[in-house]
Amino acid sequence: MKIVIAFALLAIVMALALAGRAMLQDGRDGQPKTNRMVKALALRVGLSIALFLFILLSYKLGWIHPTGVPLK
Known part of the structure; x- marks a missing residue:
């Protein structure tokens, strides 16, 4: 799981x-700007949402368990 x-x-x-690299390289030397940065950021958001949903599903199926924080 880890x-x-x-x-x-x-x-x-x-x-x-990848998004940062696209932001720095697009539009240099008179070249037209592309949408590589938008695609990379959309991929990042999609991966983040998928990871969040996977963690929720793992908790519901009992694959992971909360350990809790001990209070003093």
Whole structure:
């Protein structure tokens, strides 16, 4: 379970890096701007929502359990 969540977080960060790279490179040297940044950010949002839904589903199916925070 931890590996799946770590992989999803890594994919989210990579999509954010792709969006940043597209933002810095598009429109340079007189080239027309593309929509690569929009697609990368949309991918990041989709991955984030999918990860959130996967965590909720995992909790409902009993794959993960809350540990709780001990109060002093």
